[in-house]
Amino acid sequence: MKRDEIEEKYKWDLTKLFRSPKEAIASIDLINKLIEKIILLEGKILSTEATFEEFITLSEELDNKVSNLYVYAKQSYDVAPSDKQVQDLYAKAMDVISSVDTKLFFIKNELLDDKNIDKLKKYYNDEKYHDYKMFLESYLRLLPHTRSKEVEEVYSLTSAFGEGFATAKDTLKLKYPPVRVNGEEKFLNQATLQLFLENKDRNIRKEAYHNFYSKYEDFAAIYAATLDGDMKYYIFGSKVHNFSSSLERSIFNDNVPASLFEKVLDMCNNKHRGKLHRYYSIMKKLSNLDDFSTLDLNVSPVNDVDLHFSIEEGKELIYQALAPLGEQYIKDLKHFETDRWVDYLTHEGKRVGAYSFGTYESQPYIMMNWVGNLDSVYTLCHELGHSMHSYYSNKNNRALNANYKIFVAEVASITNEVLLTEYLLNKYKDDISVRKYLLNNMIKDIIGTMFRQAFFAEYERSLYAHIESGNTLTAEVIENLYLTQSKAYYGESVVLPEELKYQPYCIPHFYYHYYVYKYAIGEACALSIVSRLLKDNSSKQAYLKFLTLGGSAWPLEELKIAGVDVLDDQVYDDALVYFDSLITEFEKIMLK
Numbered sequence: 001m002k003r004d005e006i007e008e009k010y011k012w013d014l015t016k017l018f019r020s021p022k023e024a025i026a027s028i029d030l031i032n033k034l035i036e037k038i039i040l041l042e043g044k045i046l047s048t049e050a051t052f053e054e055f056i057t058l059s060e061e062l063d064n065k066v067s068n069l070y071v072y073a074k075q076s077y078d079v080a081p082s083d084k085q086v087q088d089l090y091a092k093a094m095d096v097i098s099s100v101d102t103k104l105f106f107i108k109n110e111l112l113d114d115k116n117i118d119k120l121k122k123y124y125n126d127e128k129y130h131d132y133k134m135f136l137e138s139y140l141r142l143l144p145h146t147r148s149k150e151v152e153e154v155y156s157l158t159s160a161f162g163e164g165f166a167t168a169k170d171t172l173k174l175k176y177p178p179v180r181v182n183g184e185e186k187f188l189n190q191a192t193l194q195l196f197l198e199n200k201d202r203n204i205r206k207e208a209y210h211n212f213y214s215k216y217e218d219f220a221a222i223y224a225a226t227l228d229g230d231m232k233y234y235i236f237g238s239k240v241h242n243f244s245s246s247l248e249r250s251i252f253n254d255n256v257p258a259s260l261f262e263k264v265l266d267m268c269n270n271k272h273r274g275k276l277h278r279y280y281s282i283m284k285k286l287s288n289l290d291d292f293s294t295l296d297l298n299v300s301p302v303n304d305v306d307l308h309f310s311i312e313e314g315k316e317l318i319y320q321a322l323a324p325l326g327e328q329y330i331k332d333l334k335h336f337e338t339d340r341w342v343d344y345l346t347h348e349g350k351r352v353g354a355y356s357f358g359t360y361e362s363q364p365y366i367m368m369n370w371v372g373n374l375d376s377v378y379t380l381c382h383e384l385g386h387s388m389h390s391y392y393s394n395k396n397n398r399a400l401n402a403n404y405k406i407f408v409a410e411v412a413s414i415t416n417e418v419l420l421t422e423y424l425l426n427k428y429k430d431d432i433s434v435r436k437y438l439l440n441n442m443i444k445d446i447i448g449t450m451f452r453q454a455f456f457a458e459y460e461r462s463l464y465a466h467i468e469s470g471n472t473l474t475a476e477v478i479e480n481l482y483l484t485q486s487k488a489y490y491g492e493s494v495v496l497p498e499e500l501k502y503q504p505y506c507i508p509h510f511y512y513h514y515y516v517y518k519y520a521i522g523e524a525c526a527l528s529i530v531s532r533l534l535k536d537n538s539s540k541q542a543y544l545k546f547l548t549l550g551g552s553a554w555p556l557e558e559l560k561i562a563g564v565d566v567l568d569d570q571v572y573d574d575a576l577v578y579f580d581s582l583i584t585e586f587e588k589i590m591l592k
């Protein structure tokens with residue numbers, strides 16, 4: 001299908017940002033004028049209340065203009081990448097963005113300059129500047145971690161090679177031996193590996209698993225060296241900036257205590273891990289294999305369900321599923337239809353995947369590739385969770401405080417997904433095959449976001465610990481640690497093939513510096529929020545309030561307003577007891 005053959009109502013309305021690429025390009029002039037105005041404030045940002053207020057207003061205006069340009073360019077490009085006008089616009093937008101950073105680099109230095117600190121504190125403590133509190137605090141918090149101008153200058157020069165380790169491993173493009181399926185050779189890469197591992201024929205799974213992972217044997221030393229380099233560079237940055245460890249550095253931006261990281265790991269990897277092992281023992285029984293192993297985990301124990309939904313039916317389902325969020329939420333949500341937030345259909349040239357995006361001044365936008373199965377409905381429901389979070393955050397905050405942190409972002413989208421599952425489980429309560437399918441999906445989701453991520457986080461921490469106590473990460477260390485920790489993770493029901501030890505080389509997240517534990521928190525919060533939403537009305541108000549907060553408070557405070565204290569065991573207990581109840585039902589209907 002071509003884009004111009006698709007009905008308007010199934011395409012997003014980007015004209016609300018700009019009427020044409022030409023108009024978007026014209027906005028670059030305004031952007032440059034704003035930059036010039038901000039540069040005129042150099043040296044006097046904090047000198048008077050008037051200049052300070054002017055600086056904030058201009059910064060907000062600039063931010064809005066730049067993000068309007070970027071979002072319009074990117075989204076136009078995602079649906080029409082071969083359009084010359086769009087390509088030109090995209091390149092120009094990227095140039096503008098990098099020039100803003102360079103031209104306004106002085107701001108950070110000026111705000112953190114010794115002679116300005118008292119002013120910064122004065123504004124911070126002045127109730128009149130309540131709206132600027134988060135902005136000012138984000139600078140004040142940097143003070144103990146900011147070094148002299150010379151040190152910072154030298155440090156910034158190191159990024160040219162320090163950040164190269166992660167890119168170095170990406171340049172290694174491995175070619176895997178093909179997999180034989182019915183006498184035919186089939187292409188193997190990371191994406192097709194997943195499909196081969198879902199195949200009911202164990203020989204195909206075995207061959208794919210072996211051909212894929214054993215390829216890493218010859219390159220293990222190189223992968224180990226790049227990971228070692230990347231982690232050492234991150235640790236170097238932590239030391240330069242006075243952090244007590246790499247973990248302390250990584251949690252700084254979210255302003256959470258290190259005990260939160262420990263809490264998530266303890267809950268998922270110690271206290272509740274037995275629940276995961278129970279699931280694996282059921283999977284082993286269902287497989288009828290004595291040597292049930294990691295290469296058998298992706299074979300679905302349930303049949304695909306033949307459920308198809310038109311876009312209209314999908315929307316209806318979502319309205320029903322999200323009804324527990326109240327009439328006002330549904331009323332506001334309906335804007336996604338009337339204002340055309342969504343670009344639904346797949347067509348020639350459109351990028352794959354799905355996302356929710358937008359700017360402070362625009363409506364939210366969703367890109368997706370609707371194919372009409374249950375997954376499509378879930379994707380739309382998930383992205384609408386992000387979109388509504390943005391919609392309320394933008395509406396209730398000035399630009400400076402509107403953006404919420406990634407740390408809390410997945411709460412809104414997973415909450416929507418869990419509500420959809422609860423609704424469907426109820427709708428199909430007498431349809432065993434649909435129930436099996438839904439339970440299996442939900443169980444897999446929770447394993448993927450909670451248990452698996454907490455396992456990765458623990459593994460990542462042990463790699464850092466190895467380096468931070470003065471050692472080098474070699475392939476042997478990386479592989480042995482992985483095998484030992486995998487044994488504890490999978491438990492007694494799952495056999496581990498020798499090649500599993502190469503898996504860490506294919507996981508990009510270990511280059512993200514303690515990122516993955518946030519997934520587990522998002523899921524736990526969503527499960528806990530939904531369980532209370534379905535019980536009492538007051539938790540609905542708390543959750544809706546949370547959606548309006550944007551970036552006006554720190555993540556832990558925002559989550560508390562939503563009714564979840566992520567430092568308390570209860571959140572994880574609730575989530576994983578719920579997980580356990582899903583397994584119990586799954587076992588009952590699968591093994592009877």
Ligand SMILES: [Zn+2]
Pocket residue numbers: 382386410413
């Ligand atoms: Zn998401």
